[in-house]
Amino acid sequence: MEEANFVFNMIGENWIAFAIISLLPMIFLLAYALIAILGELKISAFIQERLGPMRTGPWGIIQPVAEVVKLLQKEDITPDSANKPLFNLAPFIMFAASYAGFAVIPFSSYFVPSGINLGLFFLLAVGSLGIIGLLMGGWASNNKYSLLGGLRAVAQIVSYEIPAAMVILTIAVMAGSLDLQEIIRQQSGWFWNWFVFGGSGGWIKIIFLPFSFIMCIIYIIASLAETNRTPFDIPEGESELVAGYHTEYSGMKFAMFFFAEYANMFIVSAIITIIFFGGWNSPFGDFMGGPIWGVFWFVSKAFVFVFLQIWLRWTLPRLRVDQLMYVSWKVLLPFSFVCFLALSLLVMLK
Amino acid sequence: MKDYFKNVWLGVWTALIGMRITIDHLFRKNVTVQYPNVHPKDKAGWMDMPSNARNRLYVDMDECNGCNSCARACPVNCISIETVRSVPGDAPPPLASGGKRNLWVSQFEIDFTKCCFCSLCTEACPTGAIVMTTEFEYSSYNRYDLVYNFVKLQNSMSDEKIAEVKEKWAEHQKEKKKEAVEPK
Ligand code: SF4
Numbered sequence A: 001m002e003e004a005n006f007v008f009n010m011i012g013e014n015w016i017a018f019a020i021i022s023l024l025p026m027i028f029l030l031a032y033a034l035i036a037i038l039g040e041l042k043i044s045a046f047i048q049e050r051l052g053p054m055r056t057g058p059w060g061i062i063q064p065v066a067e068v069v070k071l072l073q074k075e076d077i078t079p080d081s082a083n084k085p086l087f088n089l090a091p092f093i094m095f096a097a098s099y100a101g102f103a104v105i106p107f108s109s110y111f112v113p114s115g116i117n118l119g120l121f122f123l124l125a126v127g128s129l130g131i132i133g134l135l136m137g138g139w140a141s142n143n144k145y146s147l148l149g150g151l152r153a154v155a156q157i158v159s160y161e162i163p164a165a166m167v168i169l170t171i172a173v174m175a176g177s178l179d180l181q182e183i184i185r186q187q188s189g190w191f192w193n194w195f196v197f198g199g200s201g202g203w204i205k206i207i208f209l210p211f212s213f214i215m216c217i218i219y220i221i222a223s224l225a226e227t228n229r230t231p232f233d234i235p236e237g238e239s240e241l242v243a244g245y246h247t248e249y250s251g252m253k254f255a256m257f258f259f260a261e262y263a264n265m266f267i268v269s270a271i272i273t274i275i276f277f278g279g280w281n282s283p284f285g286d287f288m289g290g291p292i293w294g295v296f297w298f299v300s301k302a303f304v305f306v307f308l309q310i311w312l313r314w315t316l317p318r319l320r321v322d323q324l325m326y327v328s329w330k331v332l333l334p335f336s337f338v339c340f341l342a343l344s345l346l347v348m349l350k
Numbered sequence B: 001m002k003d004y005f006k007n008v009w010l011g012v013w014t015a016l017i018g019m020r021i022t023i024d025h026l027f028r029k030n031v032t033v034q035y036p037n038v039h040p041k042d043k044a045g046w047m048d049m050p051s052n053a054r055n056r057l058y059v060d061m062d063e064c065n066g067c068n069s070c071a072r073a074c075p076v077n078c079i080s081i082e083t084v085r086s087v088p089g090d091a092p093p094p095l096a097s098g099g100k101r102n103l104w105v106s107q108f109e110i111d112f113t114k115c116c117f118c119s120l121c122t123e124a125c126p127t128g129a130i131v132m133t134t135e136f137e138y139s140s141y142n143r144y145d146l147v148y149n150f151v152k153l154q155n156s157m158s159d160e161k162i163a164e165v166k167e168k169w170a171e172h173q174k175e176k177k178k179e180a181v182e183p184k
């Protein structure tokens, strides 16, 4: 399949085009991070029936800018007994790993930064690269809380990677491809062609609807755990570990961890959108279709899942470590095996 | 096996219940106000401060019988009450609510720099004289301004009156002593 990329079409395949392509997600990411931080502040406030930030700008809408400026101004402390190279490297690895995920995210049928045909696999691979940053930061801080937080993060992410991989495997079976654009194209048409509703195909898929629903829920739960969001924020549980792996970080480096967390939130939301909710496809057939509306549909679908993550954060309390392992190994994994078999059967019947 | 599925189902179901509750609260009206710009009392639909609000105390000296219960209940000892006993035939005016009074309350001080607003005093008071008000903006540059003497503030007893009842009581005591020394 020939890769459609509007930047290449406009100015040809030269280094300027490559620079623009690699910077576009960054611009998007900055804008998104500001919106998501504000969303987090305001949604948490409204759920608790508070007003939230109100002073900076009308209704406090430039509060995230103030927060970022504040973080950048703060003194950047490196503890004396920390291992300096590792300590300083960790936030960069963490952020680079999350940003690498954006390389294959198809924002529209005419824009994907890098249209490799192993996109799904690539996302899975770089998604777990961030753990190295977490563990590095936790270990190099030379602080018991940081180390505990880093170890917990690794245990948690490695465990939840497996149900998530099962889900992605199922999608690979259903779509017969690892190319994200191809996966999205197969879900075109009305919203009942989305993989969460069993993908396109005859009425036989109705029997398999529960399985694809469960698959979607499994992926949402596993992705919450992979981004260390509540209720799976055990690596940074403030009541037991101060701030977990980033206890010793301040200023700019803390901001990078923070930024990476928000970037990860968007990446997992984007993956859910791509593999279950039709990516840039319009839910209503050709209504508001096309590449430009595609960006709109993709971003708004992804924001729904970002909202879901924030909503869950202010709903559920933190799990215990043993409950965390129970959920992953004893609940998500068997369920995902069963659903994998069922959905493979569906693919054979189609 | 049955327990396992029930457990999983309960986990999902209770999470959904929780999400329904939080989404419901998301669209409710805020209970907090933008304080210095909007006073909580001005909030539309609010008659008063919330019932559990803790603010400045007020003592209605027409209701206080000087029983000292509030001072004893106070965990930080910030209430200091002085009373003078009345001589027979010269009882203080009865309480506004009608009860009898035998003590002149000559001093009733609350030190608001110490008060922790626990409201234990209001619960101990038998006559309901000491109450929480809705006033909380009373910071001061001088901490002695925060020692409130309610006798002075409400002018329930003038200094002369206090001196008079004190003298009367002293005389009464003397007479009593004399009577004890030389019985009739
Ligand atoms: S509110 Fe508590 S601390 Fe204050 S005067 Fe009453 S009993 Fe004492």
Ligand code: SF4
Binding pocket: B059, B063, B064, B065, B066, B067, B068, B069, B070, B071, B081, B124, B125, B126, B127, B128, B129, B130
């Ligand atoms: S408890 Fe009530 S009646 Fe007794 S001294 Fe205190 S305020 Fe007065």
